[in-house]
Amino acid sequence: MSVKPNSTPAESLSGKDCTQRPPDIPLGGNNIINEDLGTYIIEIDHISKWFGDKQVLDDVSLFVKKGEFVTILGPSGCGKTTLLRILAGLTMTDKGSVRMNGRDITEIPPHKRPTNTVFQRYALFPHLNVYDNIAFGLKLKKTPQEEIEKQVRRVLKIVGLTDYEERDVESLSGGQQQRVAIARAIVNKPQVLLLDEPLAALDLKMRQDMQMELKQMHKQLGITFIYVTHDQEEALTLSDTIVVMNKGKVQQIGTPTDIYNEPVNPFVADFIGDSNILNGIMKSDFHVQTMYQDFECVDKGFAPDERVDVVIRPEDIYIMQRNDSAQIKGVVQSCIFKGVHYEMAVLTEKGYELLIQDYNAFEAGSEVSLIIKPNDFHVMHKEQNINVLKGVVENSNHVSFLGGSFECLPHGLETGTEVSVRLTDRKIELMDYTDEGGAAGCVSFILYKGNHYQLTVTADNGDEIQVYTNEVWDDGDIVGIRILPEDIIITPLKEKE
Amino acid sequence: MKKILSKAYLYLLLLVIYAPIAIIILYSFTDSKSIGQWKGFSFNLYTSLFRGEAQHAATISSAITNTLIIAVIAAAISTILGSIAAVGIYNMRGKSRQAIQFTNNIPMINPDIITGISLFLLFVSLGISGGYVTVVLAHITFCTPYVVLSVMPRLRQMNSNIYEAALDLGATPSQAFFKVLVPEIRPGMISGFILAFTLSIDDFAVTLFTKGSNGLETLSTYIYADARKGGLTPELRALVSIIFFTVLILLIIINIRSSRMEKGNR
Numbered sequence: 001m002s003v004k005p006n007s008t009p010a011e012s013l014s015g016k017d018c019t020q021r022p023p024d025i026p027l028g029g030n031n032i033i034n035e036d037l038g039t040y041i042i043e044i045d046h047i048s049k050w051f052g053d054k055q056v057l058d059d060v061s062l063f064v065k066k067g068e069f070v071t072i073l074g075p076s077g078c079g080k081t082t083l084l085r086i087l088a089g090l091t092m093t094d095k096g097s098v099r100m101n102g103r104d105i106t107e108i109p110p111h112k113r114p115t116n117t118v119f120q121r122y123a124l125f126p127h128l129n130v131y132d133n134i135a136f137g138l139k140l141k142k143t144p145q146e147e148i149e150k151q152v153r154r155v156l157k158i159v160g161l162t163d164y165e166e167r168d169v170e171s172l173s174g175g176q177q178q179r180v181a182i183a184r185a186i187v188n189k190p191q192v193l194l195l196d197e198p199l200a201a202l203d204l205k206m207r208q209d210m211q212m213e214l215k216q217m218h219k220q221l222g223i224t225f226i227y228v229t230h231d232q233e234e235a236l237t238l239s240d241t242i243v244v245m246n247k248g249k250v251q252q253i254g255t256p257t258d259i260y261n262e263p264v265n266p267f268v269a270d271f272i273g274d275s276n277i278l279n280g281i282m283k284s285d286f287h288v289q290t291m292y293q294d295f296e297c298v299d300k301g302f303a304p305d306e307r308v309d310v311v312i313r314p315e316d317i318y319i320m321q322r323n324d325s326a327q328i329k330g331v332v333q334s335c336i337f338k339g340v341h342y343e344m345a346v347l348t349e350k351g352y353e354l355l356i357q358d359y360n361a362f363e364a365g366s367e368v369s370l371i372i373k374p375n376d377f378h379v380m381h382k383e384q385n386i387n388v389l390k391g392v393v394e395n396s397n398h399v400s401f402l403g404g405s406f407e408c409l410p411h412g413l414e415t416g417t418e419v420s421v422r423l424t425d426r427k428i429e430l431m432d433y434t435d436e437g438g439a440a441g442c443v444s445f446i447l448y449k450g451n452h453y454q455l456t457v458t459a460d461n462g463d464e465i466q467v468y469t470n471e472v473w474d475d476g477d478i479v480g481i482r483i484l485p486e487d488i489i490i491t492p493l494k495e496k497e
Numbered sequence: 498m499k500k501i502l503s504k505a506y507l508y509l510l511l512l513v514i515y516a517p518i519a520i521i522i523l524y525s526f527t528d529s530k531s532i533g534q535w536k537g538f539s540f541n542l543y544t545s546l547f548r549g550e551a552q553h554a555a556t557i558s559s560a561i562t563n564t565l566i567i568a569v570i571a572a573a574i575s576t577i578l579g580s581i582a583a584v585g586i587y588n589m590r591g592k593s594r595q596a597i598q599f600t601n602n603i604p605m606i607n608p609d610i611i612t613g614i615s616l617f618l619l620f621v622s623l624g625i626s627g628g629y630v631t632v633v634l635a636h637i638t639f640c641t642p643y644v645v646l647s648v649m650p651r652l653r654q655m656n657s658n659i660y661e662a663a664l665d666l667g668a669t670p671s672q673a674f675f676k677v678l679v680p681e682i683r684p685g686m687i688s689g690f691i692l693a694f695t696l697s698i699d700d701f702a703v704t705l706f707t708k709g710s711n712g713l714e715t716l717s718t719y720i721y722a723d724a725r726k727g728g729l730t731p732e733l734r735a736l737v738s739i740i741f742f743t744v745l746i747l748l749i750i751i752n753i754r755s756s757r758m759e760k761g762n763r
Contacts, residue, residue: 088661088665089664089665090661090664090665109664109670110661110664110665111664111665111666111667111668111669111670111673115665116665116666117661117662117665119658119661119662120658121656121658122656123656123658123659123661123662124659124662125659125662125663125677125680126656126659126681127680127681136663136666136668136676137666137667140666140667140668140672141667184666185665185666188666188667
């Protein structure tokens with residue numbers, strides 16, 4: 001449960017500033033980095049896509065082995081569906097290339113690709129019955145009538161809809177329609193099956209049944225599945241490999257176990273499973289300080305006193321009656337029964353709130369002790385250059401950055417000088433109205449750090465800053481950004497380089 | 498009391514609206530020279546209309562043929578043009594889509610007389626002499642927006658992925674269009690065709706301006722000319738009644754179809 005001493009390619013992706021990334025390293029993730037390139041059925045090579053001025057895919061690369069079940073996982077708007085559509089040929093990429101079986105298919109239209117897609121809302125043809133829907137692709141290929149009948153019966157059996165041939169598709173339930181959609185795709189024997197949130201419209205029970213059936217089908221058919229979902233549980237259950245995406249960028253590629261146990265950044269840790277994410281300082285190898293306390297851990301290779309993010313999964317914290325051997329003392333704030341386990345929020349003596357899952361219940365108000373084992377701390381590098389921005393001097397005491405203008409201390413630089421602006425910690429204030437403060441932005445990511453919130457605010461000019469606050473903001477809130485003059489440190493760019 | 502009054506008002510209103518056509522229909526069932534004279538109930542006007550015994554019988558029948566031919570051609574062509582246009586508009590985004598939809602609505606609210614005059618001037622300036630061609634072109638012009646309007650709702654209700662699904666399953670764009678898109682919008686196309694057909698039969702002002710001086714007459718222009726010449730030929734009362742009921746039936750069909758389409762999507 002540690003970060004590898006040598007940064008993996010996926011890690012280098014976690015930096016928001018893409019110039020930090022070494023340009024030559026393939027972005028396939030450590031699971032496949034050294035393997036023979038010839039074994040990949042799909043090679044997505046540095047693709048970028050814009051819709052208007054909005055960049056939906058930012059230099060995405062992905063390599064998929066034949067027969068693999070790959071899940072592209074991310075919140076809505078992260079670009080995962082666009083990536084799938086580019087594979088299907090329904091959307092064209094603006095930059096980069098896509099190869100399938102070594103052949104460049106970037107410009108190939110969808111009807112000539114060896115892929116078939118299962119759409120989110122099924123997209124069955126309402127004017128055709130089940131049989132004709134499934135036979136659609138085969139008829140276009142001029143397959144003989146008897147062969148079509150045989151194939152349709154075969155796939156109907158696979159999806160468990162034998163004898164439904166004559167049914168009107170609109171009379172079927174959601175689950176049955178989805179089965180027809182899958183049958184319609186697999187009857188063409190595609191080399192790659194693309195699935196765009198195929199289970200999103202189904203209820204929980206049906207979804208779980210279909211997950212199992214999909215996994216079974218994948219085994220039986222032996223074709224490559226590319227599966228898009230926003231449901232992390234679904235991704236963990238189904239996949240051989242998970243690709244976590246956010247804001248058009250690949251965050252991490254790995255097996256479900258890797259992704260869960262060794263998230264490369266707070267986003268992945270927060271998105272996959274529940275987690276406690278805290279600020280910490282790496283005092284030395286195997287020693288991390290967090291929650292104002294020193295802990296033993298198994299991570300090494302950090303700079304002395306490097307500031308880090310520490311992830312502790314809620315099921316990895318041991319909770320017991322108050323005793324002397326405890327590492328951490330706390331009081332239970334709330335206790336909720338979750339079926340298999342209880343979920344408790346514990347406030348520690350030092351003022352941190354921790355989420356804990358345990359089979360034993362401790363009532364709210366009970367005094368408890370907590371123990372965390374060294375290998376249950378997962379330590380991650382913090383992003384470099386947080387809150388260091390590019391700006392331009394406006395006049396003797398104003399500088400513009402983040403798409404706005406801020407008062408700063410007198411600096412003696414000439415108007416128009418390009419400068420690097422560093423903001424000191426914890427001094428950025430968010431305001432309810434955009435005209436308060438020097439610039440405006442939008443809250444784009446929220447992380448609870450045990451005793452405060454860490455917000456990522458995307459300013460109007462696209463730059464991002466991190467803000468630490470005790471106030472509660474929502475994702476998507478439009479805010480004004482106020483920074484005091486003494487917290488803005490300006491250095492001319494030229495001197496720095 | 499209040500209820501009776503409001504009902505009475507409704508019936509009075511309906512009476513005023515339908516009185517003119519009702520009088521013509523009523524007097525189509527009596528054998529008199531002019532409206533106002535009731536000479537007892539008879540089908541004589543209808544029989545003489547169909548036997549071709551009326552005055553200018555040949556002109557009447559050619560006017561009927563002209564009307565129907567023009568209506569069928571204009572409706573067919575505007576259905577094709579309008580459907581293609583609707584698909585195009587459907588695939589547009591944002592402002593340009595709104596702009597086009599607005600532009601599409603203008604010919605519908607434009608007074609017929611203006612459409613007629615402007616087409617007349619256009620044909621004259623292009624040196625196209627009035628006749629079948631100009632009338633058909635003119636009818637296509639004012640029918641097409643209505644077809645667009647009747648096809649658009651079908652497209653909006655359609656799952657936008659089905660065209661892509663067809664491409665994905667190996668259909669070329671044109672195969673996907675004919676095998677998937679057209680069947681989906683077909684009900685809208687049929688409604689649009691019927692609507693265009695009735696509009697074309699119905700039209701007077703635009704036809705009058707574009708029919709030219711070669712003696713081409715449609716029903717509406719013929720009836721107008723006939724009435725001006727010295728009273729309406731009595732048989733035309735029967736003809737007007739028949740047209741009224743034909744159009745009425747077509748409109749009922751359109752309404753039933755559109756209410757069925759709505760139900761089907763619930």
